[in-house]
Amino acid sequence: xxxxxxxxxxxxxxxxxxxxxxxxxxxxxxxxxxxxxxxxxxxxxxxxxxxxxxxxxxxxxxxxxxxxxxxxxxxxxxxxxxxxxxxxxxxxxxxxxxxxxxxxxxxxxxxxxxx
Numbered sequence: 001x002x003x004x005x006x007x008x009x010x011x012x013x014x015x016x017x018x019x020x021x022x023x024x025x026x027x028x029x030x031x032x033x034x035x036x037x038x039x040x041x042x043x044x045x046x047x048x049x050x051x052x053x054x055x056x057x058x059x060x061x062x063x064x065x066x067x068x069x070x071x072x073x074x075x076x077x078x079x080x081x082x083x084x085x086x087x088x089x090x091x092x093x094x095x096x097x098x099x100x101x102x103x104x105x106x107x108x109x110x111x112x113x114x115x
Contacts (some may be wrong), residue, residue: 007008023100027053029061032093033108038084038115044092045081049106051096061094061106068112 031049038044049061065073070086075082084090093107 012056018067020048021056021094022058023098024102026102026104027051027056027059027096027098028113029096029104031061034092034110036109037111037113040084040112042082042084042112044090046075046092049094050097051068051104053096053098055100055102059062059098061096064093064095066091066093072115084110086110 023058029049029051029113032047034044034047035042046063049063051059051061063075065075065082067073068084068090082090088111090110090112091107092110093105095103095105097103
């Protein structure tokens with residue numbers, strides 16, 4: 001806080017203070033979990049996330065996929081789904097960051113198995 005005092009006349013001092021608010025609260029991501037287990041070749045549907053924040057009013061989650069082969073893809077927020085094209089574990093991540101730089105991450109693991 002910066003505080004200054006200015007003399008007015010000969011007897012009065014007026015104090016001005018500047019208060020800076022600090023936002024250290026991360027956004028909250030709400031999203032339904034996808035299927036936890038699927039068969040190879042199945043489509044895994046990506047649910048739309050709702051993001052709320054104590055300061056910012058119009059946040060969206062970015063969606064990322066780590067494939068069963070370990071490749072990271074940014075699939076955006078309007079993507080409907082992906083095909084589990086090989087056996088293994090896929091990780092779906094929703095990430096939201098507010099204007100103060102606070103970040104929230106919600107992730108789900110999806111296991112694809114050969115039938």
